[in-house]
Amino acid sequence: MKKPIWKRLLGILLVLACPTLAQAAPLTASRETDMREAVDRMTIAAENNGYRLVKVQAVDSALVKRGFEDPGLRILFIGNPVAMEMARTSHPPLLSMLPLRLALIVRGKEIVATSDDLDSWMEMFPEPQARHLIEEWKRDLELILMDFAGK
Amino acid sequence: MKKTAQYLALFLSVLLNLVTNLPALAGDEPPLLNVTIKGKTLDQVTESLINAINSNNYSFVRQQAIDSRLVPTDWEARSVRIVYFCNFDTMNRALALDTRASEFLPCRITLIEIKDGVELMAVNPAWVSLRLGNYRLHEYCVKLKADYQAIMNEAAL
Secondary structure: OOOOHHHHHHHHHHHHHHHHHOOOOOOEEEEEOOHHHHHHHHHHHHHHOOOEEEEEEOHHHHHHHOOOOOOOEEEEEEEOHHHHHHHHHHOHHHHHHOOEEEEEEEEOOEEEEEEOOHHHHHHHOOOHHHHHHHHHHHHHHHHHHHHHHOO | OHHHHHHHHHHHHHHHHHHHOOHHHOOOOOOEEEEEEEOOOHHHHHHHHHHHHHHOOOEEEEEEEOOOOOOOHHHOOOOEEEEEEEOHHHHHHHHHHOHHHHHHOOEEEEEEEEOOEEEEEEEOHHHHHHHHOOHHHHHHHHHHHHHHHHHHHHHHO
């Protein structure tokens, strides 16, 4: 029996959608709070997991100060000296990804925290040593984000 | 027949959306942008990089050792430095397109001292945007990549 046309079209769409589904997948976590408390929570979460807040890039206030709309976004840079040294000695191009970046984005009453997409970094640096380090950072970021979310 | 036409219209609109949001199928970008500058010190290259940033209509934000605030100041690595810069107008436009633009904002170039000079490295924003699957953001990132290259090349002169 011939398949209905909508079933055939749906099949084609699913095939075409596959690459989309495989695209960027950063780590995320959220909690109901305001930006100021979110920065404090993230600082503590980072410290609980051996990282230190290096810099808060207040993109929101920088843009508002210049007359632009508030994007509700701050970028936090976190690092730890061991990770830095490991990257420097084992695979210096990895230094271009450090310190690690976390974005805090206002979504209604929540703050959503997202990391860079570390899976894509593994594609960027497929060498075993680099991959191992990135996997470690990814695990650390997962723990930090869980801590931030209070889980 | 009418139902088939409706399904066809829906199919075509979704297909169009997929195609415009899948620039990865249409392009190929290197993940990193690199320029090697021979015969200059890290301080000299930092200075010429900041000049190049300013002359390309960007604002220098700050420079720091790679391990700044992670170790006491006296222990900071002297051989690896990061220079941050930004153009607030384009940053505003990129974030309006997609908040995931925060993955490459503010702009940063890492300077690494090598045996006979300095290597400049930056993550290619166009490579990042290909993965994000937003065609309009990717267009912006292609321009941003060209700016990175112009700045790095000018610093190398």
